[in-house]
Amino acid sequence: MERVTLSRRKRPLSNEVCDRIVNDYIANGNVKPGSLLPSEKELTAKYDVSRVTLRAAIKSLHDRGLVSVRNGVGATVLPRPPVSSKIVHHLERLASLDKAASEAGKLLETEDLKWGESIVTPEISTKLRLPVGDPVYFVQRSKILDEARIAWTIDWLPTTIIDLDLIRSEFKGSLLDALLQHSELELNYADLEIVPQILNSEIAEHLGTPTGGPVLYLDTVVYGAAGQPDIWGQVWVLPEHVRFFIRRHMQF
Amino acid sequence: MERVTLSRRKRPLSNEVCDRIVNDYIANGNVKPGSLLPSEKELTAKYDVSRVTLRAAIKSLHDRGLVSVRNGVGATVLPRPPVSSKIVHHLERLASLDKAASEAGKLLETEDLKWGESIVTPEISTKLRLPVGDPVYFVQRSKILDEARIAWTIDWLPTTIIDLDLIRSEFKGSLLDALLQHSELELNYADLEIVPQILNSEIAEHLGTPTGGPVLYLDTVVYGAAGQPDIWGQVWVLPEHVRFFIRRHMQF
């Protein structure tokens, strides 16, 4: 019995249990990839939680790609995803490139940072659903890893959602991370389109590389809880330094 | 009261309820984007299910990007994702390009189909964890949409998981779809790496286009329930005809 105290608890109990299972069985290799976790019955007894709660924890492990679960068999620990010295950016979760870098033990630096106000063009209008000609904020900058320019970014945001000077003062490299701090914005999900492109002269100049090479263009619209678009982000990333991964699941 | 019969039911009740909500409120526009669904209390009464079951259905709606849910407020119907005349391939679920095409009302045709047996190279060895020099099956083909070549594909698979002639006889355009029919393989998830490339002469020849243009290279390893790699797929797709989307969620 190792009951987690119910009082003064912030995180859901199922999250707590999920982390405990990772620590107790997976991270330290107590249960090796290919082997089974203890049964749900044993785990409910060990952590003194209901089966519903335990199953929520197992579901999280599955969603994170750590185990696969089979009826009548149990939960098998899966091998870790490939690791690399490059930054590995997992696209299935809404997180910034800066966060992916710091998880790889690297620091992304920001250069050529420029904040400003512009006018809504037809293209911005389709992305942010704002009238053409209205004012719109933008932020542009390049990202540096180990003294190499690896990405060029422009973000557009409606003037109505937040004060530009406020977010500017809170900016520490990632606009997304700064805006996520404002829970009142209720940023909720994003639609990301992935397009391979050839480096044109404009982007190549920002990145300080020759034109003609391959570049990954990521077009992201971040939506709030009511489904209204709140940020339109455009990023061009050089593939030499960042690997883009998605873990795709079977479902339904 | 519209209780779903419990007997002779195959699908989970929560799935049933999920679809009913889509049909009764979302698909027909009875609740417009930006408006709230009825409360959980009302919905449990309407469908005569427990709150746990209803919440599982709401969770599915959220995972599918149809609603956002706020504590103390309710579930807001979200606007539909962007539509397009191109094929839209959603990468967060494990599904074939052929399926994405058919969901867009298009038919992907297959040309230059070739089945064969080869020898494990060092690169194949790292992907499929097979000894170098062992035999391995491969399938290569190009995909045609509206008489245009849009993709070139090679899949590699261990000789041990299935008989090549069997899967060949069941092949209807998509190797993944054919293998997914074999539930004994327990295909479970896939790690997809996304790389922008410049068309080289080999791939350009397969695609019948000039070299030097942008192409999206998708490197996929499909894993079984025990975490063993079962398929290594390499796909080069021309961006003119297919749009690649991911809906990224906030989590934890």
Next chain:
DNA sequence: AAGTGGTCTAGACCACCTG
């Protein structure tokens, strides 16, 4: 037959939002 996960229920308490 025994053990595993898959699903469902009824009821409870809490946190959050709105008037």
Next chain:
DNA sequence: AGGTGGTCTAGACCACTTT
């Protein structure tokens, strides 16, 4: 204060896998 969603429990029955 009242309604909404967020979490948790104990117990039940079913489907699947293994012995």
